Amino acid sequence: MLExxxxxxxxxxxxxxxxxxxxxxxxxxxxxxxxxxxxxxxxPPVSVCPVCGGEDMREAVQxxxxxxxxxxxxxxxxxxxxxxxxxxxxxxxxxxRVFSHLEGDTFKIGERMKFDVAIVGRDPDETDLTGYVFxxxxxx
Amino acid sequence: MSQANIIGxxxxxxxxxxESHLADIAWPAVKxxxxxxxxxxxxxxxxxxGSALGGMMVGQSILARIGMTGIPITNVExxxxxxxxxxxxxxxxxxxxxxxxxxxxxxxxxxxxxxxxLPLNEDDWEASQGMVMPALYAMRAMRYMHDxxxxxxxxxxxxxxxxxxxxxxxxxxxxKPVTVEEVLASxxxxxxxxxxxCCPTGDGAAAIIVASDKAxxxxxxxxxxxxxxxxxxxxxxTPGFRDMTSPEITVxxxxxxxxxxxVGPQDIxxxxxxxxxxxxxxxxxxxxxxCARGEAGAFLESGxxxxxxxxxxxxxxxxxxxxxxxGATGAAQVVEVVRQLRGExxxxxxxxxxxxxxxxxxGGLAGFDHGACSIHILAR
Ligand SMILES: [Zn+2]
Numbered sequence: 001m002l003e004x005x006x007x008x009x010x011x012x013x014x015x016x017x018x019x020x021x022x023x024x025x026x027x028x029x030x031x032x033x034x035x036x037x038x039x040x041x042x043x044p045p046v047s048v049c050p051v052c053g054g055e056d057m058r059e060a061v062q063x064x065x066x067x068x069x070x071x072x073x074x075x076x077x078x079x080x081x082x083x084x085x086x087x088x089x090x091x092x093x094x095x096x097r098v099f100s101h102l103e104g105d106t107f108k109i110g111e112r113m114k115f116d117v118a119i120v121g122r123d124p125d126e127t128d129l130t131g132y133v134f135x136x137x138x139x140x
Numbered sequence: 141m142s143q144a145n146i147i148g149x150x151x152x153x154x155x156x157x158x159e160s161h162l163a164d165i166a167w168p169a170v171k172x173x174x175x176x177x178x179x180x181x182x183x184x185x186x187x188x189x190g191s192a193l194g195g196m197m198v199g200q201s202i203l204a205r206i207g208m209t210g211i212p213i214t215n216v217e218x219x220x221x222x223x224x225x226x227x228x229x230x231x232x233x234x235x236x237x238x239x240x241x242x243x244x245x246x247x248x249x250x251x252x253x254x255x256x257x258l259p260l261n262e263d264d265w266e267a268s269q270g271m272v273m274p275a276l277y278a279m280r281a282m283r284y285m286h287d288x289x290x291x292x293x294x295x296x297x298x299x300x301x302x303x304x305x306x307x308x309x310x311x312x313x314x315x316k317p318v319t320v321e322e323v324l325a326s327x328x329x330x331x332x333x334x335x336x337x338c339c340p341t342g343d344g345a346a347a348i349i350v351a352s353d354k355a356x357x358x359x360x361x362x363x364x365x366x367x368x369x370x371x372x373x374x375x376x377x378t379p380g381f382r383d384m385t386s387p388e389i390t391v392x393x394x395x396x397x398x399x400x401x402x403v404g405p406q407d408i409x410x411x412x413x414x415x416x417x418x419x420x421x422x423x424x425x426x427x428x429x430x431c432a433r434g435e436a437g438a439f440l441e442s443g444x445x446x447x448x449x450x451x452x453x454x455x456x457x458x459x460x461x462x463x464x465x466x467g468a469t470g471a472a473q474v475v476e477v478v479r480q481l482r483g484e485x486x487x488x489x490x491x492x493x494x495x496x497x498x499x500x501x502x503g504g505l506a507g508f509d510h511g512a513c514s515i516h517i518l519a520r
Contacts, residue, residue: 016269042379042507044265050377050507070286070384072278074270074330076257081270084328089279095380099266099506109286121270131269 015120015131019044023061028117030062030132032096043098064115065137066092071107080129081121088113090134103135112137142240142352144231145364146518148177149475154313154344154463158251162194166247166345167205173347179241179359181208184349186238188230189245190216190223191467193259198247202345208243217467220414220502221372222246223346224470224514230350231370231516240355246471247345255341258466258504266506273504274338274417278330281419284385285332287434290422292332294437296323298418299336299460301446306457308488311472313342313463337418339459346471348478365478368401368495369517375508382509390427390501393513398429401517403495405429408517410452410480410496412473415459421445424499425453452490455480470500470514481520495519 014020023029032043037054043062048055071088086102090113101120102113113134120131150172157165174181187208189199199213218225223246230242253259257274260267284290300320306312318336326335356364373396375389382388398404405428413428415421422436430451431439439445445453456462456476459469477496479485490496496518503511 016265040379051379069381070279070283072275072282072330072332073328074272074275074278075328076274076330077272078270085270087270087275087279089384091381097379097381099269099271101269109283 012130013123013127015129016044020117020132021061028132030064030098030115032060032062033057034060041094041096043096062096062098063092063094066090066098066113066134068107068109068111068113069097070109071102080123088134101131101133103133141235142237142354144234144367144370145351145353145356145360146348146367146474146478147351147356147360147364148173148179148349149347149478150176151311151346151472151475152344153311154342154465154468154472156251157249157343162198162247162249163201163205165249165343166202166245169345169347170202170243170245171206173243173349177349177359179349181206183241184208184211184243185241186212186233187243187245188214188216188226189247190218190226190471191247192217192219192222193253194247194249194467199245202245202247218503218512218514220416220466221470221500221512221514222467224473224498224500224516225372225512227348227350227471227474227516228370228372228514231367234350234352240352242350244348244350244471245345246468248465248467249343250341250465251343260504264504264506267504271504274330274333276504277417277419278333280384280423281332281417284419284423287385288437290437292324293320294441295332295337295418296320297440298415298421299323301440302415302421302454302458302460305447305455305488306461308486309457309462312457312461313340314457314461333417339416339464342463342465344463344465344468344472346468346475348471348474363482363520365481366519367516368403368519369397369515371397371400371515373513375503375505375510375512377507379507385423386433387423387427387501387509389509389513390424390499393515394428397497397515397517403517407495408451408497409493410455410477410490411499412454412456412458412476412497413499414501415454416464416502418460421453421458428497428499447488447490455485455488455490466502470498473498473500474516474518477518481518
């Protein structure tokens with residue numbers, strides 16, 4: 001069982017905490033799960049498989065890069081997140097699609113993106129929100 | 141087994157009624173549907189009421205206003221498909237022979253929420269990270285533009301067409317036509333959408349009287365409208381890669397509805413589809429088979445989906461112009477199709493309309509295209 005980051009780091013307010021864990025070398029990794037019955041993988045980890053109902057779900061560290069499937073820059077929505085807010089779907093090399101905040105100024109469908117952890121917003125009580133993000137592999 | 145028929149429709153103009161109770165927004169729609177059918181309130185045997193955000197017992201609170209109490213009332217919540225799901229339940233009950241006369245209501249008061257984007261389930265994985273409905277549709281649009289070369293101008297043209305239609309519909313919330321330039325210059329919401337490519341938030345209600353063949357014969361002074369198909373389905377969870385330019389729930393639902401009705405896309409004269417955002421209408425042209433994959437932009441530009449086109453799409457103005465009080469939308473689509481099939485629509489009348497369809501889909505859930513989809517095919 002991997003240690004998820006919300007338990008590893010004190011004080012920070014984490015968004016998407018269930019999918020952020022500390023990997024073997026201490027760096028954050030994207031955590032998903034794999035169903036032993038239907039072999040489907042998904043993010044975040046869940047205890048029951050939404051595809052087949054199987055209950056034997058194993059933690060599975062996800063690839064830390066993928067390809068941007070689509071994205072948008074949003075000017076509406078929850079005030080706790082940055083505005084404008086870049087959101088996208090990243091297709092990981094293992095067939096899993098991840099919904100994620102994006103870091104960067106401009107984006108292109110089809111470009112390679114890399115996993116990271118960053119500040120994604122701030123609550124009204126001035127506490128920063130930390131979450132997982134994908135950013136361009138080269139540059140930024 | 142009896143067929144189901146629609147013998148009366150009515151609606152409260154979509155708009156903003158912040159000072160009114162939801163029941164007071166809705167009861168006039170019920171009275172107008174009863175009057176349209178020529179049926180006395182006491183002859184209604186059951187009611188199904190759709191509302192997504194109206195709270196508990198919306199149906200009872202509406203019918204209590206007008207002395208229609210003591211009948212079985214079923215309240216239905218299915219996001220944007222709430223009142224079309226209520227209709228599907230009513231049709232099933234009539235076909236099964238349980239009732240001869242059933243009232244369907246759709247009612248919603250979004251001004252009670254204080255504006256902004258629709259609240260999604262907070263425990264949803266994507267919603268908890270900032271996903272909102274405009275962002276979901278915007279990502280469909282970005283991918284569609286990437287895959288098929290759709291332009292921002294073509295996207296804006298959906299709003300131009302539907303606002304022009306809405307300007308001819310007294311029940312529409314937005315009454316002013318707009319130009320492509322105005323659409324593109326309105327404030328950004330979620331790239332590529334500007335404000336005029338997003339349906340407005342508002343209140344409203346619609347009501348439908350469903351009747352068995354026997355009751356239709358007795359009451360329908362105007363010719364009854366036949367329900368050829370009444371389809372309901374839910375989204376399929378897909379954790380991996382999926383094509384966001386093709387709405388799997390509507391593709392499945394439309395195939396089921398066409399099969400039940402025994403008609404195909406070439407038979408449809410008009411369609412009220414779920415254009416919550418500009419891209420949605422284009423994607424639904426393809427899902428219903430009105431044009432081939434990737435050709436929706438050209439189909440729209442050619443005028444094929446205009447009121448005088450091959451298939452009139454959203455002659456009422458659609459969600460973009462008529463408005464989208466979530467739970468009321470499906471029933472209001474049926475109101476429009478019934479009026480079109482009867483030839484009552486004046487300046488926005490679709491010539492020689494014989495067969496029409498309605499399509500309400502929605503519900504934002506991580507891993508789904510949408511949560512719910514209900515499609516009806518009606519004929520005169
Ligand atoms: Zn499984």
